[in-house]
Amino acid sequence: MTMSSIKIECILPGNCRLGESPVWEEASNSLLFVDIPAKKVCRWDSLSQQVQQVTVDAPVSSVALRQSGGYVATIGTKFCALNWEDQSAIVLATVDKDKKNNRFNDGKVDPAGRYFAGTMAEETAPAVLERHQGSLYSLFPDHHVEKYFDQVDISNGLDWSLDHKIFYYIDSLSYCVDAFDYDLPTGKISNRRSVYKLEKEEQIPDGMCIDAEGKLWVACYNGGRVIRLDPETGKRLQTVKLPVDKTTSCCFGGKDYSEMYVTCARDGIDPEGLLRQPEVGGIFKITGLGIKGIPPYPYAG
Template sequence: MSSIKVECVIKEKNEVGESPVWEEKDSSLLYVDITGQKVSRWSSLTKQIESIGTEKLVGCVVPRQAGGYVIAEGTRFAFVDWEKRSITAVAEVNEKPNTRFNDGKVDPAGRFFAGTMCMDMKPDVVDAALYNLQPDHSVVRHFDQVHLSNGLDWSLDHRVFYYIDSLAFMVEAFDYDIQTGGLSNRRTVYKMEKDEGIPDGMCIDTEGKLWVACFNGGRVLRIDPQTGKRLQTVKLPAERITSCCFGGKDYSDLYITSAYIGMDAEALAKQPEAGCTFKVTGLGVKGIPPYSYTG
């Protein structure tokens, strides 16, 4: 077993770092700061960060096949032209007041899935929903009654969609129809244990196991969705862990984002790396390259 090493690689702190995506072509990590309202790219080669400000709270960013990126911000999907530093609205969703887009990811067929969340995060408020932006720019609403839409990914054979509604404290699965993007047969694959925190962002490895970031849990869990068992826990030097993705050479490094929002001076003094982005090496597993939006 190789020894696992955790290091803070992006020291510039994000109030709510989220949605990390590895970009192989220039060995960089793409991510957002939700409340800081910006999309950033960090080069692993030069260690430089470039950012673009967004108009609204930005939940996530994904690569676009035609170039540039797509973001889900506020209650809309928008294209980002990185060269021109411009953001163009694509589609608006009809959301209830006080909701906004949160996490999202592109499916293996090139559709951009993203869900919304209720801003006040009361356990009894389920006004949010899961959507996807089709390649023709139309929007599909999959289901509602969501508290806080979060991590999502697809099984290696593309037949299962994994999903987290954070305040339900579990990872769920649906049968997935790659032809239509349709979801059915909803079920629970993992229930969070008491000390594990709130399930947040998520990614999958080449063995089909899920990696789940634990907000207020200071860790990332590796879960077997077949058996519902936790296989591994990686502890981080920050409590508010938000999301993760594989990247680096052969996708063998795990990049993990974090947040410092809502922490007081005492908590920040104890966790000087809160809000930083970490790289975990030596896990002995690899991830898969991200999909790009085809519209």
């Protein structure tokens, strides 16, 4: 493999406080993403280079496509349907009702159209929070919610193997990427094991996506990079460094899903760090990887 053709561009010199949940929408040639504390869902049109945004009334931690049109998003502790035209969010289900300091974090739709998302306690500073307060949930197409497990610190990256038989998951403060057996017809998970332990300089594992070869890409918060992992061997295959430290998540998009988009955060960076990273808070596009992704699954409800 040749690394020489890799190009990293800041395509949107935005000012994300905590950019997350990049999702490519082929129908509109757009990248969707959220800025969690800014309570914004953004949509960047790759053709016009224009950004539209919808502001909601609580931290919005993930967004996903919806088969019947519009989007779904996790807002506060609610799974919501998001109507872009009239900017409304309709609550589909609420979780963690007994945990007033919790909010949802990362979320993604499974190959059967269930919206998976986990929760965490609100942070007082990046990665500083009450431990073990989060849980992992999914919203089924009929709008009922199932809970998988609790005791989560920071529920983060998630994706499914290409044959839909494995669910990959990151609880950031475990510093590991885990795998479960996945039963697509029922949405049940079992047999948790770790497939990769981050090295010290890789820092904190955050968002994750799978590529068309079944390898995992993990954004490393404070590590300023995305890493490509082989979940079968547990080996790191590639590291792509970015010009910002707090890389938060990644997805494939663009023509044939041949480009990678990476979000990042500026919250928690000191003045010296901000000077060192002029593009902090932007959205990055990586081209020339020579590897493609797969389209995101839409929520089926």
